[in-house]
Amino acid sequence: MVKHHDKGLALGIRRHVLYKQPLNVKFLSPLLLLFVANLPGAEEVTNGFRVEINETAEDPASPTFDIHPGNNRVRYRLNGLDSKWVENADEMNLVVRFLTTNGNHLKRLAFGVSGQSPGWNGDPNSSSLIARETTVAIPPDTTEIQFLITSSGSPQALGIYLVKDLKVTQRKGGEEEALMINGMSPKWKRPLWNQSGTHPSMALKGADFPRSLFVLDTDLSSHADWGSEPISVDGDNLTISWSEAYSIGAGKHRAVDYERLPPGTYSLEVEELQINGIPTGRIQSVTINVPRPLLHSWWFWLLCLAALALAIYLFIRSQVNRRVRRAVRHTRLIEDERLRIAMDLHDDIGTRLSQISLAGSHAEMKSNDPDSKESFQQITRLTGDLAASLSETVWMLSPKNNDLESLIIFLSRIASELCRAGEFRCRIDADPIDEEIKITQEFRHHFVLSAKEALNNALKHSGGSEIRLVIELNEGVLTVTVSDDGEGFDDAKVVSGNGLKSLEKRMTDLNGSLSLKRLTSGGTTILMKAPL
Known part of the structure; x- marks a missing residue:
């Protein structure tokens, strides 16, 4: 998910376009301020910038942001990851050229600067200056040297470069000779500097010119130089010292890549800067959501x-x-x-x-x-x-015969045959079965043998004349009751024989129960119950 935000900016339908006020250069001297106000093309510095997400990125955790600063300096940071602002860096240079008698170039030394000098506050007149000094060997056949303060390092460079108190000394043998002090020739007592480049008007004079020299680059398509007149040399080496302050960025398009971001919500903020590197407060942002990996x-x-x-x-x-x-x-x-x-x-x-x-x-x-x-x-x-x-x-x-109806019919037939053989009356009461109910072979086997054992006990030991067989089915439990009208039994004299033990064992195997009762009217009832 990508969201575009704008703080104080007018936005188009698909692009974020910034409308800026004329450049604030109040930190410059009145002469410099007048120059910037009348600088050809200075109104182009107010062109808008935009930032957008590159939709071609395949991995949401590795997004690419396209920053189009236009003719502006901008800085950016990714909220949720970066703690500091980042600005696209570019450079300007102090250049030393070594020339022959006919003007051919033997060697070129460039002392580049980029970013922002320590102690920069937006005003080069009050910002801290950085002192630099270097000693270089003079190539053989060198007859002249020339100095350039230039923004020609990259066409995208934007910003301010101040060089102050430039001093050049040559050493020959054990003697030293000053070739330039504070930007002036000790011999000629006049400035040695000329404006040049494709946009020379961006090379500005400081209030104490030629001690202070500025390059104020506001044009992406051109550059400006301060070039010195050739200075004759015949020594072995040069000692160059100067002080400088600068704030330099780039106005070129840049793709900012982030790799393997942790899951979360991030917002890339892009803030517009003045030409001196001071934020204007105008910010554009693009918000992305990095989903949690599966x-x-x-x-x-x-x-x-x-x-x-x-x-x-x-x-x-x-x-x-x-x-x-x-x-x-x-x-x-x-x-x-x-x-x-x-x-x-x-x-x-x-x-x-x-x-x-x-x-x-x-x-x-x-x-x-x-x-x-x-x-x-x-x-x-x-x-x-x-x-x-x-x-x-x-x-x-x-x-x-593994169904309940066949079992009931068979039990009824056995009871009838046994009673007829023993000359007993037989009464059979059996619940009707309206549907086919399957039973196991084991269930059928145990109930048939148990019923036969109960009927035989009644025929042999009851001393009666009638046997009643009752077969009931209630909530999935089959109950078979064998009753006689004999003499009954004495609880104190009942001895559990093999027949009763066999009945109990068979009912236990079926998860059922066996009970033996003496009727008050005489006779005995054997009740056998087991779930189907």
């Missing part, structure tokens, strides 16, 4: 954690489903095998038992011996009992 976002790690949890869940679920499918296949194989065994028992052994029973009946009819007839009758009876037991076994093995 790796540093809490919601990213939350999503990763959720994705990991989902992956683990899906993996566990697939493993569970695989095991369930394997168990289902195994169960089906077992059921198929039980069905095959049940069919084989019914078709093979059942047929053979029927044949034995028929053979016994036939032998009984033909035999005249009473003992033999009794034996044949016993064989026929035992064969019938075995066939009935085989039928029960086949029913128990067949997976087709």
